Amino acid sequence: MPIHDQGYRRYGGTRAAVGRAWQVIAGAGIRSIIGKRAFIALMLFAWAPFLVRAVQIYVSANFQQAAFLAPKGETFREFLGQQGVFVFFVTIWIGAGLVANDRRANALQLYLSKPLTAAEYIAGKMAILFLFLAFVTWAPAMGLLLVQAIFAGSFAFIRNNAYLLPAITLFSLAQVLLASSTMLALSSLSKSSRFVGIMYAGLMFFTAALFQALRGITGSSSFAWLSPGDALEQLGDVIFRLEPRYDLSPAIAALAVVVLIVGSGVILARRVKGVEIVT
């Protein structure tokens, strides 16, 4: 049919129920990221520590001389701590442009003029980051538990350390939520993804450096709440039933993390709007 013959036609497709449009945003984002080879390489690299730990578990389960390598609850805490570096780089790689690029292309108004609420838009964008971050934290940690059971040929370790299942889930959730909400909030503040990336690095490393400087000056680690990363580490120790590493109440550490997540939510609610008043 020639194009000039086409007049108004009713939309013939189906309309997603309210509250499900975030899946469209998330699906499109995930597909575009999976298509990048360099990112796949980063994800594979992020699983390298899993392989090392799996070999460690295998050796400890099969050779008496290497029994000292046998995993403990602490092993899983250390593993998740080590994954922090990958959480940082994956967050910057994926998250920096999530909202910033839409703001740069003035696409936010376009998105929100569709049957899509701001909350759905934010949920969709966060789901992208959440999925990939869970893939480098929760998934390999749970995989290690499974590998332990397979190599040991029994569920005794898991039964004796049943707290590990909720501990891994809770700490991974805290890691992923903190990184994704902070990054998304920063991404909504600028139109340049590079600026967002550096702001995130600044937030994480500058606060850590500030805490270390204060620690060096005062000799006390009670200022760990200043650094989101260190507050999270303190929280992680408590979740895994280990001796906390800093002189900081776990409640304050949890509060610091919650304040950052809630603050990020407030920023997102204010910044992701369908109209922009240009002054």
Next chain:
Amino acid sequence: MSIGFWGASRRVFDLSLGEMLWSRRTIFMALVVGGPVVLALIVRALDMFGMSALRVNGRAVGGIGIFGVMIWMLFLRFIVPVLAVFYGTALMADEVEDKTLTYLFTRPIPRGAVLVGKYLAYVACTMLVVLPAVMLVYFLVVPFREVPGTFTSLVTDLGLLGLGLAVYGAVFAFVGAFFKRPLVLGLVFTFGWEPTVMVLPGYLKQFTIAYYLQALVPHAMPSEGITSLLQGFFRETPPMAASLAWLGTFAIVFLWLATRAVERREYVLEQ
């Protein structure tokens, strides 16, 4: 009428310095260097009320000790590399993102002069913000009676921070001009490669800038945390002349490579 390489660089420098100084990025930079100043103000306030902040084995430690900790922890390990990543990788990438590179490249000047001019503007801009902040921190933290005996260490600190900004800036100018994802690579180098290699024994640390830069620091390295302890354990200090020579070589080589990359690369602006 065409002008020479250095004349062109000077023109780009004039243009870029104003843009860099009066931009929103300067606010970010001011916030970053404002942190140590606020910290110094707190230390000063504590000192005024007779509560010395730094204590080792129960004894109060002098202001120069606190200043040394701040130089190590905040300026050398964080502020200098981060500002270099931020500005260095953006020298060309900003023009590409804003689609204004065409206006610069269609001028009758060598392409490399654009980068060199912008690089010099970055060095001037960051030094204009960072070095006064260091001086402010010094005068807030170090008591007046200690100034005559410690002033040379302040001058050394200012010199090495300036050198650090110049060398890191040259490296990241090359990264920004050559690679597609300069920021991620810059952050991997700064917060991945350098800290990891610095705590390892062997020769790998010679492929960092921090190794040579830290050799010039007149203050003792703080030993807080396992990383600092390991670094202290495996620390080798190259001679000052060798450090200066290597840092100078890095700056020149990377700036030359960056210039070459800009001269040869075909930048495709997204439509």
